[in-house]
Amino acid sequence: MKSDKNIATPKEILDELESHNLVLLFHDLVTYALNQMKGNDVVSAEKLVGDIFEKTVTGVRKWNKSYSFKSFLFLAVKSLISQYNDQYGGKVMSIDYEVKLENFSGLDSGNSVETEALKVKLSKRLSENIPPPDEIEGMIFESWMDEMKKPQYIADFWKLDIKEVYKGIKRLERKLNPIRELLNSKSNE
Amino acid sequence: MSKKELLKKIEDGLLSSYLDKDYSNDRDTLADIEEIYEGQSEKYRKLIKQILFKSKTHIQKVRVARVISIAEASGRLQSLKDKDKENVFSIFKKHVDEYGLAANYRNFDKMTKEEMSNILEQLDLTALFDEIDASSEDE
Numbered sequence: 001m002k003s004d005k006n007i008a009t010p011k012e013i014l015d016e017l018e019s020h021n022l023v024l025l026f027h028d029l030v031t032y033a034l035n036q037m038k039g040n041d042v043v044s045a046e047k048l049v050g051d052i053f054e055k056t057v058t059g060v061r062k063w064n065k066s067y068s069f070k071s072f073l074f075l076a077v078k079s080l081i082s083q084y085n086d087q088y089g090g091k092v093m094s095i096d097y098e099v100k101l102e103n104f105s106g107l108d109s110g111n112s113v114e115t116e117a118l119k120v121k122l123s124k125r126l127s128e129n130i131p132p133p134d135e136i137e138g139m140i141f142e143s144w145m146d147e148m149k150k151p152q153y154i155a156d157f158w159k160l161d162i163k164e165v166y167k168g169i170k171r172l173e174r175k176l177n178p179i180r181e182l183l184n185s186k187s188n189e
Numbered sequence: 190m191s192k193k194e195l196l197k198k199i200e201d202g203l204l205s206s207y208l209d210k211d212y213s214n215d216r217d218t219l220a221d222i223e224e225i226y227e228g229q230s231e232k233y234r235k236l237i238k239q240i241l242f243k244s245k246t247h248i249q250k251v252r253v254a255r256v257i258s259i260a261e262a263s264g265r266l267q268s269l270k271d272k273d274k275e276n277v278f279s280i281f282k283k284h285v286d287e288y289g290l291a292a293n294y295r296n297f298d299k300m301t302k303e304e305m306s307n308i309l310e311q312l313d314l315t316a317l318f319d320e321i322d323a324s325s326e327d328e
Contacts, residue, residue: 010248017244018214022237023230025212032207050236057244059251074207115190122195144202145195151206169206176199183196 008063013056016069025070026053029077035173036081048084052076119145125182129175136160136168137175255310262314263305269321276324284317 008016026049033045052073055061063072119142126133126141133141136158143154151169155162270277285308309317 010244010251014241014244014248017241020212021214022240023233026233026237027229028207028210028212032204035203046236050240053240054243057240058247068208070210070212071208074204078204112190115195118190118192118195140202141199144199147198149198149202149205151209166206166210169203173203176203179199180196183192183199185192 006065008065010057010059012065013063016063017057020069025073029073031170031173032074033077033081035176036078037084044084048080049077052080122179122182125178126175129178133172133175134168136164137172140165140168140172258314259306259309262309262318263302265318266305266309267302269325273325277321280317280320280324284312284320 029049029052030042030045033048034042037045052061056063056073056076061076063069067075122145123138123141126138139158139160140154143149143157148154148157151165152162154160155165158165266277266281
């Protein structure tokens with residue numbers, strides 16, 4: 001049996017923990033988990049994230065250093081939510097997309113008129129939120145639909161301050177569940 | 190573009206914002222925390238303390254377990270060496286080479302327990318003994 005040199009040692013994990021602002025990271029992981037789950041069960045989201053940290057520092061969950069530490073944590077949240085989804089069924093949104101972001105194959109495979117109509121419908125659904133999205137949230141949402149993912153690209157494209165983009169994403173994140181519901185529905189509505 | 194593809198784009202955009210965010214400790218994120226967390230930061234600070242404590246105690250546990258296993262490994266290697274010096278030496282040398290460790294191979298016979306432990310500490314013991322065992326079985 002050969003050891004995988006990419007698996008972090010306990011000391012490397014501690015070094016990584018100490019180099020991060022863990023309060024900020026913990027909070028964002030909880031927010032990400034919470035918004036991927038249907039509902040607002042903060043306690044479950046915090047438990048899930050706490051569990052990931054605990055299993056990581058005690059060597060149960062292995063961090064493969066091919067990924068950055070924060071990628072490892074966010075992808076772990078995603079993976080556990082899929083399991084949570086299996087366990088609790090309808091309570092949680094269906095997460096059904098590939099883990100590797102960069103492998104996304106791309107653009108229109110269908111009718112672009114239909115796609116544009118769907119985008120308009122989604123923007124309309126988003127605008128029905130209470131409170132409605134502000135201008136920056138709308139810009140971010142449009143950018144995502146046009147496959148512009150990186151916050152810095154979005155900031156450059158719309159000539160926005162990067163901090164404003166991050167704050168906008170935070171606000172927008174809380175308004176995405178109706179969009180998920182619409183896109184997960186089988187009807188053409 | 191299907192609904193599924195469009196949903197993926199939105200979820201990717203959201204995840205990408207987290208993965209691109211700077212969580213390093215040297216960045217001044219205090220303002221972000223105060224603004225966003227609305228009193229949650231104290232609760233998370235306590236949780237983080239517990240996580241760091243567990244991380245440190247786990248390192249200690251691994252160290253203690255490893256010291257015992259190194260001592261056992263060293264003793265086992267000594268006894269194997271007495272039985273089949275040439276074969277054990279060649280496998281040991283191969284593993285030392287793989288890890289790029291400096292070792293005076295000519296003194297394998299005279300290597301003290303401490304010297305051997307120092308080298309073994311840096312090797313994958315399971316892989317080393319698996320190979321030695323497999324080689325003994327072949328013979």
